[in-house]
């Protein structure tokens with residue numbers, strides 16, 4: 001059986017917690033910005049709501065090997081924007097899975113008329129820096145070790161919406 005990219009279902013939350021607990025201490029800090037215990041990761045996974053956020057997972061049978069989450073909210077101009085969180089099992093990295101999951105969630109985000117993607121990552125996270133670069137025309141702000149990258153999501157017809165920044 002091979003890995004496939006699928007939507008997250010409510011009955012996947014335990015397997016999602018297992019994936020997050022396989023991340024080592026550095027990966028956890030890269031993903032969440034802070035140290036996360038196993039207990040906190042299980043709680044985080046249990047609170048994930050596929051009805052609220054946009055999720056896709058990398059799945060083989062019941063096992064989850066990666067997840068890409070867009071948390072959608074309104075910015076100061078009341079436009080819908082999305083924060084990205086992404087992780088892949090260490091054993092499945094550098095095979096393009098994060099790139100593919102990101103493409104999939106961005107298509108869903110465009111359909112939902114999300115105007116902008118925001119990605120926060122640490123400068124030393126070279127994999128994330130490469131993933132962000134692959135998105136194209138990104139504007140970046142640096143605050144010490146942290147980078148906030150932002151880029152506009154064109155609509156399905158390629159146009160930029162009025163009031164969009166990025």
Ligand SMILES: CC(C)(COP(=O)(O)OP(=O)(O)OC[C@H]1O[C@@H](n2cnc3c(N)ncnc32)[C@H](O)[C@@H]1OP(=O)(O)O)[C@@H](O)C(=O)NCCC(=O)NCCS
Pocket residue numbers: 027028030031032084085086087088089092093094095096097098099100120121125126127128130131134
């Ligand atoms: C970031 C992460 C999701 C990338 O997953 P992945 O499946 O290995 O990524 P891909 O295979 O799609 O590669 C994406 C790009 O990153 C590059 N890359 C991957 N790992 C890299 C590394 N260790 N060093 C440098 N570049 C790397 C790839 O070459 C590719 O760039 P390219 O398109 O120019 O060739 C994975 O490393 C991870 O889970 N890290 C821990 C959690 C994390 O950092 N999350 C990000 C913050 S939300």
